Amino acid sequence: MLGKHxxxxxxxxxAGALAVAVIAAGSAGAKPxxxxxxxxxxxxxxxxRKAELTGIKQYAAKKHVKILFSVANNxxxxxxxxxxxxxxxxxxxxxxxxxxGDQIVSSIRAANRAGIPFATIDRAPGxxxxxxxxxxxxALGDGSKVANYMCSLRKPLNVLLxxxxxxxxxxxxxxxxxxxxxxxxSSIKVVQQLPTNWDPTTALNGVTNAFQAHPxxxxxxxxxxxxxxxxxxxxxxxxxxxxVGNAKHVTIVTIDGDNNGCYALRTKWIDADVATQVxxxxxxxxxxxxxxxxxKVVKVPGLTLSQQNYKATHSSVxxxxxxxxxxxx
Amino acid sequence: MSATFxxxxxxxxxxxxxxLLRNTVLIAAAVVFVAFSLASSKFASGSNLRNxxxxxxxxxxxxxxxxxxxxxxxxxxxxxxxxxxxTAGVAELFVHGLPVVWAPLVAVLFGLGLGALNGASIAFVGxxxxxxxxxxxxxxxxVGGHLTGFSTVYLPPGMTKFGTGTVASIPAPIVVAAVVALxxxxxxxxxxxxxxxxxxGANAEAARNLGLPVRRVLVGVYAISGLTAAFAGLIENGxxxxxxxxxxxxxxxxxxxxxxxxxxxxxxxxxxxxxSLFGVAxxxxxxxxxxxxxxxxxxxxMLRASVLIVAVLIGTSRARGxxxxxxxxxxxxxxxx
Numbered sequence: 001m002l003g004k005h006x007x008x009x010x011x012x013x014x015a016g017a018l019a020v021a022v023i024a025a026g027s028a029g030a031k032p033x034x035x036x037x038x039x040x041x042x043x044x045x046x047x048x049r050k051a052e053l054t055g056i057k058q059y060a061a062k063k064h065v066k067i068l069f070s071v072a073n074n075x076x077x078x079x080x081x082x083x084x085x086x087x088x089x090x091x092x093x094x095x096x097x098x099x100x101g102d103q104i105v106s107s108i109r110a111a112n113r114a115g116i117p118f119a120t121i122d123r124a125p126g127x128x129x130x131x132x133x134x135x136x137x138x139a140l141g142d143g144s145k146v147a148n149y150m151c152s153l154r155k156p157l158n159v160l161l162x163x164x165x166x167x168x169x170x171x172x173x174x175x176x177x178x179x180x181x182x183x184x185x186s187s188i189k190v191v192q193q194l195p196t197n198w199d200p201t202t203a204l205n206g207v208t209n210a211f212q213a214h215p216x217x218x219x220x221x222x223x224x225x226x227x228x229x230x231x232x233x234x235x236x237x238x239x240x241x242x243x244v245g246n247a248k249h250v251t252i253v254t255i256d257g258d259n260n261g262c263y264a265l266r267t268k269w270i271d272a273d274v275a276t277q278v279x280x281x282x283x284x285x286x287x288x289x290x291x292x293x294x295x296k297v298v299k300v301p302g303l304t305l306s307q308q309n310y311k312a313t314h315s316s317v318x319x320x321x322x323x324x325x326x327x328x329x
Numbered sequence: 330m331s332a333t334f335x336x337x338x339x340x341x342x343x344x345x346x347x348x349l350l351r352n353t354v355l356i357a358a359a360v361v362f363v364a365f366s367l368a369s370s371k372f373a374s375g376s377n378l379r380n381x382x383x384x385x386x387x388x389x390x391x392x393x394x395x396x397x398x399x400x401x402x403x404x405x406x407x408x409x410x411x412x413x414x415x416t417a418g419v420a421e422l423f424v425h426g427l428p429v430v431w432a433p434l435v436a437v438l439f440g441l442g443l444g445a446l447n448g449a450s451i452a453f454v455g456x457x458x459x460x461x462x463x464x465x466x467x468x469x470x471x472v473g474g475h476l477t478g479f480s481t482v483y484l485p486p487g488m489t490k491f492g493t494g495t496v497a498s499i500p501a502p503i504v505v506a507a508v509v510a511l512x513x514x515x516x517x518x519x520x521x522x523x524x525x526x527x528x529x530g531a532n533a534e535a536a537r538n539l540g541l542p543v544r545r546v547l548v549g550v551y552a553i554s555g556l557t558a559a560f561a562g563l564i565e566n567g568x569x570x571x572x573x574x575x576x577x578x579x580x581x582x583x584x585x586x587x588x589x590x591x592x593x594x595x596x597x598x599x600x601x602x603x604x605s606l607f608g609v610a611x612x613x614x615x616x617x618x619x620x621x622x623x624x625x626x627x628x629x630x631m632l633r634a635s636v637l638i639v640a641v642l643i644g645t646s647r648a649r650g651x652x653x654x655x656x657x658x659x660x661x662x663x664x665x666x
Contacts, residue, residue: 047480047481073471201576204569205616206620208380209377209617210620212376226573229571229573236493237493237568
C-alpha cells in the first residue's frame with residue numbers, strides 16, 4: 001500500500017517537473033515576433049462580449065495584428081494567470097475586460113514592469129497601474145440619454161428606476177446620469193429605486209413588488225437589456241403589459257442595444273434603447289497599444305435607438321445583427 | 330410543561346427559553362411580518378402575500394431537497410447550476426425537435442441524473458460533498474453556457490406553464506411547491522428511506538455498522554436535491570419566460586440560509602421540511618418588504634447579510650441550548666440534540 005503511494009508520488013513529481021521544464025523552455029525561447037501580437041483577456045463570454053471580440057478581431061485583421069484570446073469565466077484569479085501567460089509570451093500589448101476593477105491592477109503593474117502596454121475596455125480599472133487606454137461606454141451619458149428620451153415624450157411619468165449592482169461603476173453611472181438629467185425635467189418623477197444585482201429573478205420579483213407598492217408606475221428605466229425578459233414577465237404578471245401605442249402601455253427605456261433590446265423594439269415591447277457602441281472599443285484600444293503613448297480615456301457615447309428612428313438606425317446597433325435567441329441572423 | 334435539571338447542564342429550566350429556541354424562525358417570521366405591515370399598508374394585503382408565495386416557490390422547492398442533504402451533514406452547492414442546466418438541456422433538445430409536452434419530464438430527469446452524479450461521487454468515490462458540488466457547480470453551469478452560447482433563450486409557452494399557469498385558480502408555482510413539500514415531508518418522516526437519512530446524519534459510522542445502505546441513501550439524497558432544483562428551474566425560468574445564463578447564480582446560499590434558519594442542523598441528524606419552508610418565507614418577506622417599505626437600496630444587502638448572520642447565531646445557540654433541554658416524546662425522556 002505504502003509502495004503504491006510512493007510510486008504515485010514519484011510519477012506525479014516527475015510529471016510536474018517535466019511540465020515546469022517545458023514551460024520554462026517555452027518561456028525562455030519566446031521572443032517578440034515580427035507580427036504584433038495582442039493578448040485579449042475577457043471576464044466572460046456572452047452576447048455583448050462576442051460583439052466586442054468581433055470588433056477587436058476585425059480591426060486587428062485590418063492592422064495585421066495577431067490576437068491571442070482567453071476567457072476568465074468570472075474568476076479574477078484565473079484572469080490574472082491568463083494575463084501573466086501573455087506577459088510571459090512577450091506579447092506586444094494586452095487588452096482586458098476586468099472581472100474585478102481593483103484586482104486587475106496587479107496584472108497592469110506586472111505588464112508595466114515588463115514594458116508591455118496595457119489597455120482596458122468596457123470596465124474601468126482601479127487606481128495603481130498605468131494603462132495606455134481606458135475605453136468604456138459613457139455610463140453617465142447613457143443614463144442621461146434615457147432621461148432625455150423620457151422627457152422628450154412630453155407627458156408626466158412616474159418612473160421605476162432599476163439599478164444594476166450597487167458595486168458596479170456602470171450601474172451607478174447609469175443611475176446617476178439618469179437622476180441628474182431627470183432633475184431638469186419636471187415631467188419625470190422617480191417613485192422607486194430598485195437594486196437588481198443584474199440578476200433576472202431579483203429583477204422580476206422586484207418589479208412585481210414595486211407595482212404592488214406603486215400601481216401608478218407608468219415608466220421603467222431598465223439599465224440593461226439583459227433584464228428585459230424579467231421586466232416583461234413582471235408586467236405580464238401584474239397585468240401591465242401592453243405594446244407601444246396602447247393607451248395603457250408602460251414606457252420602457254433600456255441600455256445596451258443587445259439582441260434582447262433590438263427584438264423588444266421590433267416587437268414594440270419597449271420605447272427606446274440607448275445602444276452601447278461596443279464595436280468601437282477594440283479599435284481604440286488597439287490603436288493606443290500600437291502607438292504606446294500617454295494614457296487616454298475614451299468614453300464612447302451611446303446611440304439612442306427608438307421606435308421613431310428604428311428603421312434608419314438599427315443597422316448601426318450591434319445587437320440587431322442577432323435573432324432573439326442570440327443566433328446570428 | 331416545566332422541565333427539571335440537575336448539575337451543570339441546567340440552562341433552560343422554564344418553558345419560555347425552550348419555546349423560543351424551538352420556534353425561532355416562526356418568531357422571527359412573525360416579527361418581520363408585523364414590522365413590515367406597520368411600515369407599509371400594502372404588505373399584508375392578500376395580493377402581496379400571494380406575490381410572496383409565488384416568488385418564494387422556487388426557493389421553497391429547492392429547500393426541500395436541501396433539507397434532505399443537510400440532514401445527512403452534507404451540502405449541495407450545485408443546485409443553482411442544476412436549475413440552469415436542466416432547463417438549458419431541454420431547450421437544446423427542443424431546438425432539435427423534442428415535443429414541448431415532454432420538456433418538463435425531461436428537465437426533471439436531467440436534474441435527477443445530475444444530482445445522482447453528485448451523490449455517486451460523494452458516496453462511492455468518497456470525495457467531500459463541498460468539493461464535489463463546488464466542482465459540479467462550475468461544470469454544470471459551464472455545460473449549460475456552452476449549450477445556450479451564454480445567450481438569452483426565450484422559452485415556448487408550453488415550457489412556461491410551471492411559472493405562469495394556474496391550477497384551480499391557484500398559481501402553479503405555489504401548487505408545485507406545496508406538492509413537493511408535502512411529498513418531501515412524508516418521505517422524510519414516514520418512510521424507511523427518511524429514517525435512514527436521519528440516522529446517517531446523526532452518526533454515519535453507526536449507521537454503517539448497523540448495516541444501513543449508507544451509499545445508496547446518499548446517492549438518493551443528492552438525486553432528490555437535483556430533482557427539486559430541476560423543478561425550481563421549471564418554476565423560475567417559466568416565470569421569466571426565458572432562460573438566462575445567470576439564472577440561479579448564488580441561489581444555493583439563499584436556500585442553505587433558509588434551511589438553517591428553519592432549524593436544520595449543519596452538523597446533520599435533525600431538521601424539518603416545515604422549518605425550511607418558514608425559513609424561505611422569512612427571507613422572501615424581507616426581500617418583498619424592503620421594496621414596499623421604501624428602504625434605501627444600500628440597506629438591502631446589509632439586511633440580507635444580517636439575516637444570514639442571525640441564522641448562523643440561531644443555529645449555534647440552538648445547538649448549545651437545546652443540548653440541555655429534555656424532550657418528552659412518545660412517552661420517554663430524551664435529551665435534545
